[in-house]
Amino acid sequence: MNKTKYIFVTGGVTSSLGKGIIAASLAKLLQARGYKVTIQKFDPYINVDPGTLNPYEHGECYVTEDGAETDLDLGHYERFLNVPSSQANNVTTGRVYQTVIENERKGVYLGKTVQVIPHITDEIKRRMKILGNSGEYDIIITEIGGTVGDIESLPYIESMRQLIWEEGNSNSMVIHLTLIPYLSAAGELKTKPTQHSVKSLLELGVQPDVLVCRTEKPLNAEIKLKLALFCNVENNAVIEARDMATIYEVPMAMLKEKLDKVVLTKLKLKSTTEPNLDNWAKFLFKLEHPKFEVSIALVGKYVELPDAYKSINEAFIHAGASNECEVKVKYIHSELLTEDNASQKLAGFKGILVAPGFGNRGIEGKLVAVKYARENKIPFFGICLGMQCSVIEFARNVVGLKNAHSSEMDSDTTYAVIDLMEEQKKISNYGGTMRLGSYQCDLTKGSHASKAYGKLHISERHRHRYEFNDIYKEQIQKAGMNITGVNPSTGLAEIVEIQDHPWFVGVQFHPELKSTVENPHPLFDGFVQAALKA
Numbered sequence: 001m002n003k004t005k006y007i008f009v010t011g012g013v014t015s016s017l018g019k020g021i022i023a024a025s026l027a028k029l030l031q032a033r034g035y036k037v038t039i040q041k042f043d044p045y046i047n048v049d050p051g052t053l054n055p056y057e058h059g060e061c062y063v064t065e066d067g068a069e070t071d072l073d074l075g076h077y078e079r080f081l082n083v084p085s086s087q088a089n090n091v092t093t094g095r096v097y098q099t100v101i102e103n104e105r106k107g108v109y110l111g112k113t114v115q116v117i118p119h120i121t122d123e124i125k126r127r128m129k130i131l132g133n134s135g136e137y138d139i140i141i142t143e144i145g146g147t148v149g150d151i152e153s154l155p156y157i158e159s160m161r162q163l164i165w166e167e168g169n170s171n172s173m174v175i176h177l178t179l180i181p182y183l184s185a186a187g188e189l190k191t192k193p194t195q196h197s198v199k200s201l202l203e204l205g206v207q208p209d210v211l212v213c214r215t216e217k218p219l220n221a222e223i224k225l226k227l228a229l230f231c232n233v234e235n236n237a238v239i240e241a242r243d244m245a246t247i248y249e250v251p252m253a254m255l256k257e258k259l260d261k262v263v264l265t266k267l268k269l270k271s272t273t274e275p276n277l278d279n280w281a282k283f284l285f286k287l288e289h290p291k292f293e294v295s296i297a298l299v300g301k302y303v304e305l306p307d308a309y310k311s312i313n314e315a316f317i318h319a320g321a322s323n324e325c326e327v328k329v330k331y332i333h334s335e336l337l338t339e340d341n342a343s344q345k346l347a348g349f350k351g352i353l354v355a356p357g358f359g360n361r362g363i364e365g366k367l368v369a370v371k372y373a374r375e376n377k378i379p380f381f382g383i384c385l386g387m388q389c390s391v392i393e394f395a396r397n398v399v400g401l402k403n404a405h406s407s408e409m410d411s412d413t414t415y416a417v418i419d420l421m422e423e424q425k426k427i428s429n430y431g432g433t434m435r436l437g438s439y440q441c442d443l444t445k446g447s448h449a450s451k452a453y454g455k456l457h458i459s460e461r462h463r464h465r466y467e468f469n470d471i472y473k474e475q476i477q478k479a480g481m482n483i484t485g486v487n488p489s490t491g492l493a494e495i496v497e498i499q500d501h502p503w504f505v506g507v508q509f510h511p512e513l514k515s516t517v518e519n520p521h522p523l524f525d526g527f528v529q530a531a532l533k534a
Ligand code: GLN
Pocket: 355, 356, 357, 358, 359, 383, 384, 385, 386, 408, 463, 464, 465, 466, 467
């Protein structure tokens, strides 16, 4: 077996340059050449995982098959590569320190003073190599969160330096993502910030091998040469990364710039076969040449920050392309939605999606959106809290259970149609204690869900505490809301549908997390199709 190769991706000059997309695009190109690749992300913050973070901080929390609550970049990795990731793919400073401190309490360090170097860096290196040591991958791409020069990323840069030294020159490399700003007053692209950020890396003992340069204008040969000379990289290792209309064009752009070839040469890997990107190209063509258009209202309370609903947006892009349809998703703030303005705010939409979420803020607006979709027979898709809202609305307005609610929002409600399970009631810690990760679900034959999936047994990922309360099952079903998806081992209701409605589906799980370019999610597909017919 060949030795696993390590590629590190660091960022310079500013944050938000799109390290995740560059890492995912490179991984896609290498995968399309037949290499087994995975991507991992190391985040310098002290939270043990992003599960306890408000979506306004770093956007949505992405959940893996094995129930890890991770950074949203893992979503990009899965959407691009079409291979699931796991807990090992996302590590934070909090998790690293947690392990080291637990070890110290157990006496593992035999009385030594526990320090950042070597104890923290050793733990970071151990985690950097877990997937590499599994023998499943040819190439591990490691994205280091934050910007070079940040105090908190220092231990990661040092661990990377040591790992490169240990693995050897042709087994590891560093790609530095940087910004080349354009000064319109001077009419020039500026290389100095990049030179400085490479200098910062050099001060830490790391020489980048490749510069990927984010830029609004093309980099001419002269600038590329200047960057190569002053940053000490090969001429062909200065890669231009222009702003693209969609993130899905980036792998093609990186292919044109020959990023994959530069990487393979540096790592002494064969580049005989050209990458097979036929499916990707077909998807891109459909995405860029839609024949139809449909507008969907996404009702949620984190609408100021589009990253809060990242995976839902991407799932619409995948399902849209497969239906040759441009899905225009418009965010509707649930706090501003009322019975009085619903018909005006929701007019013209061919589908209504009520988003996942936590807590009471904006809940009544979500219930208004469900009611509007139910009564006006507009295709409806409720995800997690959105599904719970559809049950609450139905219980209140159809079954007649006055003020029915979820005990999350109203712990004294007479009718807790959504409630905590007994096991959850005993839990007091917030971190990592929800129902997380993938669970099986059996579908009812003939339901919208089973028609969309084309099968009767599925598995989907969860992230919630509250559940459909079994006590109300019969009453609710009798009134016309069917439970069409059930967890086979617990009997919990996972999907609800309204019989007398063109397409009304609420799911307790998060289907958006499993939608990829190559496998658009069947329920998003079904919803878009229903919206096209509406
Ligand atoms: N707040 C709800 C729960 O915990 C729904 C969570 C969600 O939408 N992800 O059950």
